[in-house]
Amino acid sequence: MQIVGELINTSRGAVHTAVDNLDAAFIQGLAAKQVEAGADYVDVNAGTFVGKEGDKLCWLVETVQARVETPLALDTPDPEALRRALAVHRGRPLINSITGETGRWETMLPVVAEAKAAVIALCLDDAGMPQSAADRLRVAGKLVRGLEGAGVSMEDIYLDPLVCPVSTDTSAALAALEAIGAMRREFPGVHAICGLSNVSYGLPKRRLLNNAFCLLAMQQGLDAVLLDPLDRSLISLIQATQTLLGKDEYCMAYIQAVRENRLT
């Protein structure tokens, strides 16, 4: 399971303030904590800096990479901001994200292709919000073919089924779960990724729903996830689930994690 640490996002007030004040120590601390907790990628998002997103994103990349070796997930829908962030990034980042919407596809694809990086592709196109699992699979097919055509290898594609809140449509989680299963069967080598918090929007005790969703999605083949790596109970659940799903030879990772007192 690959973990993308989601905490360095300027839609979180404290992060916005830190980026605004060029508070490198705060940002580096947040990056280091996520990496220590097991993040495989550190997501950086400066989306709230409208008009200055490129500058702020570059600053985030340089600031975080001055402290940790982990590659970053460059989180922006803006091809120009992305191009600049890629230019300063060391190593192979994860681009977050491209979609099949005409404007976004055409402007992002050349940047993605040139970067030779991994990329998250959201199952969204001009037909609008996918409703069913079948809708999602149709868009996924288009994305995978298009990315492959541009020279992106299957192993570098991370499909995001788009998870909608169950609070406004009780079949929303199921549609995403079924899509994950179908994607993994249909496109061998391609990864499935998603965020966990959408599903619980509008409901109380959200973590309970997020965590349950994560485990169900793992059963369907989810192999990458955007989350808060500092949430120890979630990380513990994920480790336990990996072990139960037969992805932990001789249960060694589980035992090791317990010995190191990483599980709660």
Add this chain to the structure above:
Amino acid sequence: MNEALLSRIGDAVLRGQLPSIENLVREALAENIPPLQIIQGGLAKGMAAVGVRFKAGDYFLPEVMVSAKTMAAAVAILEPLLESGTRIEPLGKFLIGTVSGDVHDIGKNIVSMMLRGAGFAVSDLGVNVSAERFVEAIRKERPDIVGMCALLSTTMPAQKKTLEAISAAGLRDQVKVMVGGAPVQAKWAEQIGADGYAPDAVSAVDMAKELLGLVSGTD
């Protein structure tokens, strides 16, 4: 008698009792309560109470949805009766859409539903609506108010662009413009020169009425 029945109707909306709303509405009609009074004195009051609880954190989104559905089911029965008999004019015409590059529509749909319930004629352009399409629709439909929804900080600038396009088309003084969506704040509305902002569907209805200089008839 009528009062008690109307308050039961309001209560059914508040509790989201979708299965029982039809009978209650038919009962009220049999008592010769005018459809408009059923809406304003019963349904809308119930929905307003839902809004209060939601804002206070006592109600969750699904409860708001069921209540809105309950209200919509009742309005569906009453609307044809309004039209055939004393056809009431809508409070105003509201054009709504989610801006270019943005496909979030759950909030917009709730706002539409609430506006309809409150007596507005709502025309919904859907999602990913370009500035040009907003302008075109304003020309064609002559709404009193245009509402723009944006859920992403990256699509908020599209609200500004659309406003500019409306001005450039010479239509700015013909419509009031409201903006909304989770990241949108009153400050932003002011900054881009919108006429109004609302943080939720209940306030959106209040704001729409305020912009048209209407005194709320429901409270």
